[in-house]
Amino acid sequence: MLHRFANPTRFLRIATLVQPWMAWSTILLAGAGLYLGLLSSPADYQQGESVRIMYVHVPAAWMAMFCYTGMAVSAGVGLIWKHPLADIAAKATAPVGACFTFLALFTGALWGKPMWGTWWVWDARLTSMLVLLFLYLGYIALANAFDDPSRGTRASSILVLVGFVNVPIIKFSVDWWNTLHQPASVIKMDGPSIDASMLWPLLLMAVAFNTYYLWVLLIRIRAEIVANKIRILRLKQVHG
C-alpha cells in the first residue's frame, strides 16, 4: 500500500485528481464554518464576542500538532524505508506547520489580552507551543543548511523524531500542570463539554483547516518533485 503510492509518477497523477477536491472543500467548509462561527453562533455569556477567536485559534493549534506528528511519521518512513516521497512530504509540511503554530500563538495572544489581561503568560501550554514553533524553525534551518540537499533531509529527519517528545507535552500540559490556559473541552473521554451551537462551527473549521493543509501540501510536494527534476536535468546538462 505504502509502496504503491510512493511512486512519484503515480503520486503525481493522483495528486492532480485530488487537489481540486481539496481546494473546493476548503473553500466551502471554511465559508460555512466562518459564517456559523462569526455570524450565526451565539456570543459566550462570559467572554462575549471574543469567543469567536476560538474558531481560528483551536483548529490552528490542532493543525500545528497534527502537522508535526505527520512530519515525524514521514521522517520515520523516510529514514527507515528511504522513500523519497516521505522525505519530500516532511519537508513540505514544515513551513505550513510553522505558520499554523504562529497563527495559534498569535490568535491566542489576541484573545488573551481582553480575557486574561495580558498578551502572554509563561504557562506550560503556551511555552510548549512556543518550543514547537522553534522546533519547526530549527527543522527548516537544518534542512536548508547543507550544500547537498539529501544530507539536509536526513539530518533534519532525525531532528524531527527527537523533537517529537514535545507533542505529548503540549497535549497533556493542561492536565499535568495547573495552567492559565483552559483544559481540553472537545476531545475528552466523556464527550465534549461545549455547546453544539459552538461545537459545529469549530468542527467545520477544523476540517477546513485540514483540507487546506492537504491542498497546500499537494501543491508543495508537486513543486518539490518538479524542482528535483529540474535539478537533475541541470546536472545532466553540466556533466553532458
Place this chain on the structure above:
Amino acid sequence: MSGFMSILKRDLHLAIRQGMDNMMVVMFFVLAVVLFPFGVGPEPNILARIAAGVIWVAALLASMLSLERLFQTDYEDGSLELLTLSPIALEVIVLAKITAHWLTTGLPLIVAAPLLAVLLNMNTEGFPMLILALVLGTPSLSLIGAVGAALILGSRRGGVLLALLILPLYIPVLIFGVSAVDAVIGGFESKAQLLILSAFLMGALPLCPWAAAAGVRQAIE
C-alpha cells in the same frame, strides 16, 4: 567497556593538551554571569531573586559553546570515519565522547557555580541544591547537545544552527533545574523537581547516544 575507556581517555588527553580551551568555557560562564549585576543593577535582593536562573542560563550557554567541537574536529581530520569503522558500537563511542565533554565542561561549571552564587548574593540554603541540580542537569545538557552536534556536521554556519536546534530542547532541564533551587530557598520540598531532572537524565542516557550515533552515521555516509 575497554573501547569506551580508550575513547574517553583519548578525548580527555586531547582536552588536557589543549589546556586553555576548556578554561575558556568556564571563563565565558563567569563573564556571562558577571554581566547581570551590571544589566539589572546591583541591588542584593533582585540579584538573590534571579541568581539561580542566571547561573543556570549561563551554564547552559557555556556548555553549548563547546558542543560544536564535540564531533567537528574528528569529522574534519577523518578520525570520526575511522571510529565508525571500528568494531565498537558507534553508540558506545558517542557516549564516551559525551562523557568526556561533560567531564571537561560540565564539571568545571559545577565547581565554578557556588562562587558565582556568592557574587549574586544567593541565599546560602540554596547552594547544595544548586550543585545537586547542576550535577543531575548538566549531563542531560551534554547528552541532548550531542544530538545537535552530530546533526550539524558538515553544514554551513554550524554554531548558530546548533543553538537554534538544541536550545528549545534545553528548556525543560532549565525549568526544573531552576525551580528545584528556588523551591529550597523558598522553604519548600524540591524532591519532585529532582526526580524529574533524574528522569530526564535516565531518558536521555539511552536515547541521546542512539540519536547522536544515527546523526554521525548519516554525516559519514
